[in-house]
Amino acid sequence: MAFIHLNSQMTPSAFRSVLFLVFASAACAVERPNVLLISIDDLNDWTGFLGGHPQAVTPHMDALAKRGRNFSNAHCAVPVCSASRASVMSGVAATTHGSYELGPRYEELPALAEVPTIQQYFKDNGYYTLSGGKVLHHGFSGRLAGAIDRSLGRKRSPRPGKLMSRPSEWSGAWDWGAYPEKDAEMADVQLAKKAAAALQEDYEQPFFMSIGFYRPHVPLFVPPRWFDLYDAESLTLPRTPKSDLSDVPENFLGINNYAVAPTHAQVVEHGKQRSLTQAYLASISFVDHCVGIVLDALKSSPHAGKTLIVLWSDHGFHLGEKDHWAKRTLWEESTRVPLLFAGPGIKPGESCPEPASLLDIYPTLIELSELPENPHLEGLSLGPQLSDPTMQRDRPAITSSYFGNHSIRSRDWRLIVYEDDAKELYDHRTDSDEFHNLAKDPAHQAVIKELSRWLPRKAAPEFKTRSERQRRAGRK
Ligand SMILES: [Ca+2]
Ligand SMILES: [Ca+2]
Numbered sequence: 001m002a003f004i005h006l007n008s009q010m011t012p013s014a015f016r017s018v019l020f021l022v023f024a025s026a027a028c029a030v031e032r033p034n035v036l037l038i039s040i041d042d043l044n045d046w047t048g049f050l051g052g053h054p055q056a057v058t059p060h061m062d063a064l065a066k067r068g069r070n071f072s073n074a075h076c077a078v079p080v081c082s083a084s085r086a087s088v089m090s091g092v093a094a095t096t097h098g099s100y101e102l103g104p105r106y107e108e109l110p111a112l113a114e115v116p117t118i119q120q121y122f123k124d125n126g127y128y129t130l131s132g133g134k135v136l137h138h139g140f141s142g143r144l145a146g147a148i149d150r151s152l153g154r155k156r157s158p159r160p161g162k163l164m165s166r167p168s169e170w171s172g173a174w175d176w177g178a179y180p181e182k183d184a185e186m187a188d189v190q191l192a193k194k195a196a197a198a199l200q201e202d203y204e205q206p207f208f209m210s211i212g213f214y215r216p217h218v219p220l221f222v223p224p225r226w227f228d229l230y231d232a233e234s235l236t237l238p239r240t241p242k243s244d245l246s247d248v249p250e251n252f253l254g255i256n257n258y259a260v261a262p263t264h265a266q267v268v269e270h271g272k273q274r275s276l277t278q279a280y281l282a283s284i285s286f287v288d289h290c291v292g293i294v295l296d297a298l299k300s301s302p303h304a305g306k307t308l309i310v311l312w313s314d315h316g317f318h319l320g321e322k323d324h325w326a327k328r329t330l331w332e333e334s335t336r337v338p339l340l341f342a343g344p345g346i347k348p349g350e351s352c353p354e355p356a357s358l359l360d361i362y363p364t365l366i367e368l369s370e371l372p373e374n375p376h377l378e379g380l381s382l383g384p385q386l387s388d389p390t391m392q393r394d395r396p397a398i399t400s401s402y403f404g405n406h407s408i409r410s411r412d413w414r415l416i417v418y419e420d421d422a423k424e425l426y427d428h429r430t431d432s433d434e435f436h437n438l439a440k441d442p443a444h445q446a447v448i449k450e451l452s453r454w455l456p457r458k459a460a461p462e463f464k465t466r467s468e469r470q471r472r473a474g475r476k
Contacts, residue, residue, distance in 0.1 A: 032369050033344050034307040035122065036199075036298060037210040037361075039088075040287055041081065041134055041217035042327070043313035045336045047284070049351075052336075054236055057229055057285045060292030061338065064311060068342025069349065069386050074356040075397035075409050076315040079327045079334040081217075082137035084314040084358065089117045089136055091362035091377035094400045095456040098463035101402075107142040108465055115376045118362045120147035122208040125371045130198055133191045134212035152194045152211065155187040159219060165279070167270050172260030176220035176279035178227045183289070186222065188213045192290040196297030206369075207303075213290050216283030216317070226282035226289075232274040235281070238321045239433060245323060247437040249422030261326035277319055308343035308368055312358055321433075330407035330416045332426075332434055335399045341386055352389035355397040355409055356382055396454050403462045408451045415439075415451040423448065 045052030049065035050072060077087040083099040086092075086106045094100050097111045106112055116124065119140070123129045131140065132152025140148050157180075164177030183189045195211050215222060267273050291311065298304055318324040318333040327334050339356055342348075345368065359379030366374060367381040384391040396410040404419030414434065416424040423439035425448055438444045 031306070032126070032206045032371075034203075034206050034303050035127075035208045035365055035369065036294070036307050036309045037118075037135075037208070037365075038291060038294065038309070038311045039085070039135060039210070039212040040291075040311070040313045040338070041212065041214050042315065042317050043216055043284060043287070043338060044316035044318075044333060045338065046281065047288075047338055049340075050336075050338060053281065055230065056281055058288040060288050060295060061311065061340070064291070064295060064309065064342055065340050065351075067348045068309065068340055068346050069382075069389060070351040071339040071341075071354075071356040071382065071385070072351040073353050073397070073409070073411060074312075074337050074339035074358065075335040075399050075407075076313075076337050077357055077359050077399060079315040079329065079399060079401050081134075081314050085135070085137050086112070088312070088314070088358045088361055089119070090115045091118065091359060091374065091379055093359060093378050093398070093456070095406075095459040096378065098460040100400065100462050102137070103467075104463060104465045105138045105141070106136055107144050109463055111460060111463070116374070117144055117147050118365065119208060119210060120144070121362075121366070121371070121374055122369070123147060123149065125369075126205055127208040128203050128205045130195075130207060130209040132194060132211050133188070134214055134217075135210045150198075152191060152198065155190060157187040157214065157221065158185055159221060164221075165272070165275060167266075167272075170262050170266060172262075174218045174260070174262060176218070176276060178224035178282075179221045181223060183223055183225075183286075186286070188215055188287060188290045189293070192293035195294050199294070199297045199301045199303060202302065211294070213287045215287045215290075216280050220276070220279035220283045222279075222283050222286040226286040227278060229285050230278045230281050232278040235274060235277050237273060237277060238319060240320055240323065241435060244435055248322075248424055249418055249420075264320055264323035264325060267320065267325060273320055276325075280317070280319060306344055308341070308346075308365065310361055310365065311338060311340040312361065313337040314358075328401055330399055330401050330405060332414065332432070334401075335397070335407060335409065341382070346386050350389045352382075352385045354385055354389075354391070354393040354411055355395070356385070356393075357397040396451065398454060398456065400456065400459065404459060406455055406459075408454045410451060413447060413451060415448060417452070417455060425451075 046056045047058040048062040049070050076084045078084045078094045082102045083094050086099050090112050097109045119129045128149050130150045131148045160179050164175055166175040315327050316334045316336050321333045360382050363377045363379050363381040367383045396408045399407040406417055408415045412429050414426045424437045425439040426434040
């Protein structure tokens with residue numbers, strides 16, 4: 001690298017130019033990999049490679065899992081869109097940034113004032129950044145806007161002019177059905193094609209492309225051919241034993257008054273469980289198709305051998321398990337997410353059963369791209385498990401939902417501790433459905449004590465902007 005003399009009289013713009021030259025030449029010297037970060041909205045473990053639903057058809061994501069590393073025990077930091085995405089993009093947990101709900105925006109959180117988004121960090125280190133679709137819940141606005149060199153758009157798909165499947169007395173954004181007629185009308189397909197075209201271009205710098213697909217978030221409208229993949233009447237439905245909720249603390253779902261999802265009783269009363277399950281699976285296969293468009297484009301591009309791929313979902317989704325629909329709980333259905341890494345230096349191989357958090361994406365990509373450490377990050381690089389999937393991880397995956405409620409998920413166990421100290425404990429070696437709460441069993445107190453070491457000690461209170469406080473007051 002050439003020596004560059006910094007002059008104390010230098011103007012800020014000249015200084016930035018020098019910095020750019022330094023980073024650009026460093027990037028040339030190290031040959032940093034490109035990054036393709038693909039997020040999917042509200043996708044639980046109903047994929048072939050995670051086996052959460054035996055009939056799920058996801059060939060493109062399954063192929064990606066096969067040629068990279070599938071973190072089969074990965075969990076979100078917060079089980080709701082906005083707060084989860086703020087955590088992934090900042091690398092900071094909700095217990096520090098204080099966002100546990102659909103607001104406030106990343107740039108409104110005082111604790112993140114000095115924390116660069118992952119896009120900004122890569123840009124500051126010589127990368128060209130592209131982004132499209134739902135990556136941050138509210139988009140890169142305000143002071144975050146400069147993180148993106150080129151926008152690939154944030155379009156939404158068309159909706160039918162009237163309700164298709166939802167009973168009119170249900171509230172909220174939920175509806176579902178075979179609509180529109182053709183894939184080309186879907187915003188996710190248009191985004192995939194834009195990303196595919198951008199992947200054919202040459203770039204002078206390494207690129208960091210982040211794209212976020214909207215399905216299978218509600219409303220579950222996708223074209224008919226995706227519904228045709230599934231026969232509603234023969235679909236396997238989740239197991240929901242009648243006695244399941246008898247051993248869990250009562251407090252938690254009660255605080256979930258913010259939800260717009262129907263109750264399980266409403267779904268059952270209206271006979272909608274099968275058609276909703278079909279619509280969710282159809283939406284998953286549709287988004288898998290969109291992922292395929294992007295991955296096929298990358299494969300035939302000049303960047304194929306030098307691009308790291310990360311695929312993740314912001315949180316899971318209940319479809320009736322524990323009499324619950326959608327997200328926000330601390331059970332496996334809400335916290336477990338797909339998390340795949342593939343690309344240069346990552347050998348295809350076995351799944352990794354060690355606990356992983358979406359907070360780990362940021363530090364992992366920094367390590368793989370050989371960027372300087374970012375001192376704000378609270379996750380831990382998955383580098384060792386990308387080299388060797390059997391490498392043990394001491395740190396469990398920690399998920400927080402609303403202030404004071406936490407789940408600690410190790411390789412074999414899940415401990416949930418609520419704000420009032422009520423607990424649940426599940427042994428995943430024998431009870432992957434989390435049916436049997438062992439928290440009161442004297443034989444398991446040592447496990448509880450061991451896992452409790454990881455409970456966040458100083459959780460930040462929930463940060464609410466004035467408009468957020470007013471909005472919530474209006475809903476009660
Ligand atoms: Ca989401
Ligand atoms: Ca139970």
